[in-house]
Amino acid sequence: MxxxxxxxxxxxxxxxxxxxxxxxxxxxxxxxxxxxxxxxMSDLYVMPSVSEPFGISPLEAMIYDTPVIISRQSGVAExxxxxxxxxxxxxxxxxxxIIAILRYPVLVGEIVEKTRDELRSIRWEYAAEKIVExxxxxxx
Amino acid sequence: xxxxxxxxxxxxxxWLRHYTFFDINHDxxxxxxxxxxxxxxxxxxxxxxxxxxxMLKLIKKYKGDFRIAISVxxxxxxxxxxxxxxxxxxFKRIADTGCAEFVNETYYHxxxxxxSAREFKEQVMLHKKKIKALFGQTPKAxxxxxxxxxxxxxxxxxxxxxxxxxxxxxxxxxxxRSPGRVYQQAGCKKLRLLFRNxxxxxxxxxxxxxxKWSEYxxxxxxxxxxxxxxxxxxxxxxxxxxxxxxxxxxxKKETGIFAFIRELPREILKHADFKFQxxxxxxxxxxxxxxxxxxxxxxxxxxxxxxxxxxxxTLQKDAINTLYGMESKVRSRKDGRLLNTWxxxxxxxxxxxxxxxxxxxxDGHKDFNPYGSPYDAYINYMNIIDDFSGFIGKxxxxxxxxxxx
Numbered sequence: 285m286x287x288x289x290x291x292x293x294x295x296x297x298x299x300x301x302x303x304x305x306x307x308x309x310x311x312x313x314x315x316x317x318x319x320x321x322x323x324x325m326s327d328l329y330v331m332p333s334v335s336e337p338f339g340i341s342p343l344e345a346m347i348y349d350t351p352v353i354i355s356r357q358s359g360v361a362e363x364x365x366x367x368x369x370x371x372x373x374x375x376x377x378x379x380x381x382i383i384a385i386l387r388y389p390v391l392v393g394e395i396v397e398k399t400r401d402e403l404r405s406i407r408w409e410y411a412a413e414k415i416v417e418x419x420x421x422x423x424x
Numbered sequence: 425x426x427x428x429x430x431x432x433x434x435x436x437x438x439w440l441r442h443y444t445f446f447d448i449n450h451d452x453x454x455x456x457x458x459x460x461x462x463x464x465x466x467x468x469x470x471x472x473x474x475x476x477x478x479m480l481k482l483i484k485k486y487k488g489d490f491r492i493a494i495s496v497x498x499x500x501x502x503x504x505x506x507x508x509x510x511x512x513x514x515f516k517r518i519a520d521t522g523c524a525e526f527v528n529e530t531y532y533h534x535x536x537x538x539x540s541a542r543e544f545k546e547q548v549m550l551h552k553k554k555i556k557a558l559f560g561q562t563p564k565a566x567x568x569x570x571x572x573x574x575x576x577x578x579x580x581x582x583x584x585x586x587x588x589x590x591x592x593x594x595x596x597x598x599x600x601r602s603p604g605r606v607y608q609q610a611g612c613k614k615l616r617l618l619f620r621n622x623x624x625x626x627x628x629x630x631x632x633x634x635x636k637w638s639e640y641x642x643x644x645x646x647x648x649x650x651x652x653x654x655x656x657x658x659x660x661x662x663x664x665x666x667x668x669x670x671x672x673x674x675x676k677k678e679t680g681i682f683a684f685i686r687e688l689p690r691e692i693l694k695h696a697d698f699k700f701q702x703x704x705x706x707x708x709x710x711x712x713x714x715x716x717x718x719x720x721x722x723x724x725x726x727x728x729x730x731x732x733x734x735x736x737x738t739l740q741k742d743a744i745n746t747l748y749g750m751e752s753k754v755r756s757r758k759d760g761r762l763l764n765t766w767x768x769x770x771x772x773x774x775x776x777x778x779x780x781x782x783x784x785x786x787d788g789h790k791d792f793n794p795y796g797s798p799y800d801a802y803i804n805y806m807n808i809i810d811d812f813s814g815f816i817g818k819x820x821x822x823x824x825x826x827x828x829x
Binding site for chain 1: 806807
């Protein structure tokens with residue numbers, strides 16, 4: 285579990301309560317090269333956000349060829365086609381997909397390959413052009 | 425005297441259940457029976473019943489001058505038998521008129537041809553028997569799922585005693601040749617090839633209700649005019665191969681598709697030179713315009729490329745190879761139900777849902793995925809395959825245990 289936030293103390297307590305602490309790492313907030321390191325080490329990045337206006341971290345994970353599972357309730361879910369998507373409340377589906385990534389290497393291969401193409405089409409410039417286009421249409 | 429060959433393909437994919445990792449080794453039911461029944465009922469009301477009624481009326485009205493070719497997949501015939509005998513009766517009545525030729529294909533809409541010669545032949549024979557039993561015809565025309573074919577398939581199908589294959593006319597095969605002729609493969613004696621006229625078929629199947637299309641709205645007399653025009657080029661057949669579900673499902677009732685079909689025979693037959701014929705009648709009447717050397721032209725790899733929407737990515741290949749890798753294990757169990765389950769999982773639709781690229785040309789209406797994403801389709805399918813694989817092994821052990829007791 286990477287990062288920090290208000291929920292962290294409660295999560296640590298919950299993990300301890302379930303007795304699964306030996307399977308969990310709480311990294312706390314990660315800086316610069318640590319972010320790079322953690323993505324490189326990971327088989328999978330899960331962002332099960334309850335609410336996320338955009339959520340840029342899945343894009344960072346994808347740069348390191350790490351497949352991602354994101355909640356449909358995140359903004360970034362709208363622009364990514366080659367990520368696995370889940371509803372944040374559906375824990376069975378999240379578990380099912382986590383296990384699928386770990387069990388089916390072909391799935392990882394296909395997602396990573398398609399993700400590389402997809403990342404090329406996500407640029408601030410393109411987003412800015414779209415917004416300029418909307419202004420143009422409204423003004424003319 | 426040019427002939428119009430109107431061929432309807434009737435098939436419905438069966439939906440698999442939402443099957444998660446937690447179901448593996450616990451639940452061996454793979455199909456979503458409730459949803460499949462719902463879809464079957466919906467399609468029966470919207471398409472199959474009204475379409476069958478129209479076909480029957482048209483056949484009677486034109487007293488033998490309106491003729492069609494139909495292929496209903498075996499897996500759908502099974503469902504009609506079990507759940508909608510009224511629809512099946514409609515097809516039987518159409519068969520009884522003698523104006524409809526029933527076309528043979530693989531029973532489970534499968535791509536077995538590329539993976540197992542034995543399985544392919546068994547499925548074709550199963551479908552043949554089914555057609556004989558239900559419609560009283562011994563089929564002489566064949567179509568492969570997705571209208572695919574290659575030199576190998578053509579040779580095997582000729583050996584199996586068929587007269588004609590209905591196929592997809594790819595540019596690289598036909599070149600500048602027209603799909604409006606009868607063709608023969610070099611080396612084949614009796615067997616002929618009929619190629620789908622993509623433009624005219626897709627005018628109905630794809631563009632009919634597209635209000636942005638320059639020819640919208642399409643009327644029967646305008647369309648018949650285009651068909652009559654093919655006469656100028658010296659063509660002698662117009663092969664219109666469309667899904668039966670075009671009538672009332674892909675093109676909804678409100679688009680006027682039923683009225684269009686009702687008027688079509690009259691408009692086409694207005695031109696005294698034109699007539700409707702079934703595939704076998706056409707190849708009896710016309711000599712082949714040319715011999716195509718498919719042996720070098722269409723390799724197995726080409727066929728796979730043409731099937732790229734079904735077998736193009738690693739997910740699809742992994743899933744289908746895993747499935748066919750189980751063949752000997754499944755067969756060794758000698759259990760009809762297990763064999764049937766394995767065959768249900770062969771339906772090409774399952775692999776189409778794992779397609780990660782843009783939809784294949786001309787298959788616009790198929791751009792629909794019950795899983796939401798190709799990755800979800802793959803995960804669901806692989807979880808099921810995993811369970812099925814374990815189930816085959818486990819059951820065997822329990823039988824052995826039973827005997828030793």
